[in-house]
Amino acid sequence: MKTRRAMFRSKGGVHPASRKRATNAMPVEFMPLSKVLFVSMVQHMGAPARPVVKKGDAVMRGQVLGEAGGYVSAPVHAPTSGKVIAISERPTQAGLPAACVEIEPDGEDRWDAARQPGPDWKTMEAKALVERIVAAGIVGMGGAGFPTHVKLSPPAGKTIDTLIINGAECEPYLTADQRLMVEAAQSIWTGVQIVRQILGARRLVMAIEDNKPDAIQAMSAAMEGTDAELVVLKTEYPQGAEKQLIYAVTGREVPSGGLPMAVGALVENVGTCAAIYDAIVEGRPLTERIVTVTGAMVRTPKNLRARIGTPLADLVAFCGGMVGLPGKIICGGPMMGLAQGSLEAAVTKTTSGVVLLPHQAVQQFSSMPCISCGRCVSACPMRLMPNTLGEMIEAEDNEGAEGLNVMDCIECGSCAYECPAHRPLVQHMRQAKAEITKQRLKKATAAKG
């Protein structure tokens, strides 16, 4: 194993205060079971899962509650044993209603009888491994929730030579990945090797930001004696974004609109690798994850191992409740997370944190005009011109915005973080991207019909 610094530094990026100190040394605690678990059928990107249980059914932990709604989808499993008390429509973290299986735990937490540890993974075919991953409902746990098996099945002829494990965790406040690396380095490492075996990747890179020395130490201990590399990244947001990470590690730029496999690379989050370990070696589907509950408005910030479906309100209550009225409650990190209107939503496979920000730390957007300071241009990791794009979109010139590559925006929020005029730049970009996608779809259907 060799450890080195990242060789490439992409342009742009910002340096928000990391605020990880509140939780980065706190061991992960088990979150007790809630009275009711709300298991949403929308836990991932792609088609929602279809519920296969009905009201009154008794379920065991790990039993399938919803089956995958298509190829780009993933099944959802019962997080504990108990009774299905309702199948309802509840708002997700994004605020849109979705089917939800409500489970009243019986407190015994019995595993499904069908669960069994798999055979030695080293002897298994790639196809069989991927099948087990599909069955375990594993999705990207860094935040986007892209079903992992899709990524692991590159089309014929595409080779992936570099596998990058993302332990950057560049979002402020969050420490879920960091604690996982410190506490379960060996599981992650095994998961990584399984992924590598599936892909047959020549090069294996573990990427961690330099503000997590304990994670670097734990991972390098686990990787000792292998041919993998450990790349220490300079702390910068959004270093953990897929395209930026690939560039920082390999110097390759993922082409616009393309997937990482276009440059022969693949990025997996450390949490995903741990989940793959659980699925293949332990035979456990994905039913829990680590959630960092933090922010100035939480009494005792903690890293919690919480069941999928645990209401956010219970997490906050377990951490001692709020110390006052928060200015904002965010699922995920403060740069890209989703602001919550209430604490009704529940933990999903992609919930890496719950951050309760005080009023004074919350960004207040305004309608002030751009003063052309150029900070957003310097900050944009995609090297777009958010100032011009923002003005174009305000003038409803979506075509112009498309010409200036608004579709390449990764919505990392660096521009709006820097903007001294507090312009809602990311909101503008999202609006334009949605509008352009709609137009493109319309055009495509018109061409077909």
Next chain:
Amino acid sequence: MNEPVEKTLPIAAKEPTWLASSSPHAHSGDSVRKIMLTVIIALMPALAAAGIFFGWDALRLTGVCIVSCVAAEAATRKLMRRDKGIGDLSAVVTGLLLAFNLPPALPSWMAVVGSIVAIVIAKQFYGGLGYNPFNPALIGRVLLLISFPVAMTTWGPWQILSPAAGVDAITTATPLGLVKTTLGTGQPLPFVFDGDTILQFFMGAKNGCIGEVSVLALLIGGMYLLWRRCISWQVPVFYIGTVAVFATILWLADPTHNYNPLFHILTGGLVLGAFFMATDMVTTPVTKTGLMFFGIGCGVLTMVIRKWGGYPEGVSFAILIMNAFTPLLNRMTRPRVFGHGQKKKQA
């Protein structure tokens, strides 16, 4: 661990009392008002120097300009029903910069005219802060210069520390004006540019607009701005650098008809312009490359005007002309978007 916990939420979950707006939820904490405040602080050393060298006149002009700029801003905004008030402090900055570009003996009413033009015509008519294509303070100054050329070029007497032999040590012209007159008519240079004069010019005991004389005070303010990340280094470095290179070439080519490059840097409004006017965010490019070209353009134009133009000083005109190039520079120096192979030529 298997005991379900009680829901103990301190507030009713159904009624959100917090914001649910778009990401990012965090912010760097900087604001337009803070930037303007930083610029005002950075201008304070120059104001102090102006007070030392020009006394009451400097304070009178500064006061008049700030008050009339803020009043004009408030009145126009009210008349135009624009929501934001004068809280962003941009009018104060405009007033300060305009005052710094006026000769000390200018009548107060002319300063008021300049302020009104700067705020109403150069700024609010275009849509207010952020939309003005030209630097408002410079528009105010240039309008005054063209409208009242006599008042804008009348200076008090000052003494040269090292006059050349046979030349009067007391003069009522600016250093640049002196050099333009004498070099233009082939007469001997009015002063020896030695250590004493260099120090004199650097400290600011010379004729000029009230805010431009003390290079020392301006450099202190400029460094503060750079340290606070309010300006990028490209403009001052390339602006002053281009002037230095241009002046050196001329000087080496013909030392009898051109003056020392150091003289060009220490006189006139160059340092004030390079650190405070050509760095105005609204009217300059947003990309670093664009700012570099902006600085070079300003430097070339300044020297062309100083050498061949009708006016002895060209900083204001140079910056205003380059302001007009800002949209073009922004377009030309658009960065290559991540993941796009070649630089895309946009029509």
Next chain:
Amino acid sequence: MKDIIKMVVVLTVISVVAGYLLATTNKITKAPIAAARLAEKLDAMKKVLPDYDNDPVANTCVVKEAGKEWTFYVARKQGVFVGAAFEASSDQGYNGTIRILAGILPDNRIKGLEIVEQAETPGLGAKISESAFKDQFQGKAIFSTRWMVKKDGGDIDAITGATISPRAVVSALETGLAVYTNNFDKIAATADR
């Protein structure tokens, strides 16, 4: 084909009519224009020359010097030489060429100076056309005056805020005076026509 012929015919007819109209107008206005131009010139002569009874515009002496042709307008009264006028120009003006008309008396003093053509800044350099500036030249001796503006160490008052335009006027005058003195004998001896 028919179209083309029609086009040609129409254009030709219109051009012919237009040409006829212009020729007529030109015929009518030719004399008045010439008269107006002459009056203009004579008017200027009257201002820079003493009383004369000949026709200085017709009574000229052409000298070639310094690569230029200089025309001197000689004024006489009852056959006696009473002065000469000349046009001189300088391209050192703030905004292009400045042309002046200067008149000199036999005792080598300036009789008067007029600005014939200038495009200086209105209200500033253009003040060279105002009598406050022009009149200071009256009576100045051409040999004992230092032909420079005061700022440059001469005897001529400049205009506040504008040095370039007066400087150009003075330099034009100085050049013309040099030609005048060099060729004085020839000019004074010019025969009446």
Next chain:
Amino acid sequence: MRFYKELIKGLWTENPIFRLVLGMCPALAITTSVMNAIGMGLAATFVLICSNIAIAAVHNIVPSKVRIPCYIVIIATFVTVVDLLMNAYLHELHKSLGIFIPLIVVNCIILGRAEAFASKNGVWLSIADGIGMGIGFTLSLIVVSAIREILGNATLLGYAVGHYQVALLMVLPPGGFLTLGCLLALMNHIQAGMARRSGHAYVPPPTLDCRHCAICKWGE
């Protein structure tokens, strides 16, 4: 009635300077004094009326392919006539208007009216149009030049109007742009107010960047 309508439209509703924004070159260049404005205005009016008559008279026989050359010949003829006449009988004014008299040929108002009006209407209405447009043009020039002369030269029609410090800028080219710009803004503002009072929505010219400028909404 139609004649009267065509006559007065040039004064306000279709004022060439402030509504159609035509003839900007003379409006900026010669409006340094009211005398110049009157001279230029009347010269242009004369040419406009003559060319309108001539073009209205011949437009039926001129093939459309050569109509622009024909119009230019006609216009140029009248301009030259005016130039010669002014040179002969108004020598001083001719000198101060200088190059701008021959340039009436390319004044967009003249060709614009020829194309837009005279080539589609009879002689009688074209006279009305020419007079109306010409007077509208002249009056607009007088307004612009009066402001510039008073502020920039402290005179009106050459007579002193007071003793004060003049702003030289006003009689220099930038002053022309400033004055014209402010007057255009004022005109838009008035127009917007009139539209609102009569219950219509005011639609500013589409080519203008109206997102930020709010002058026409001044004081609403």
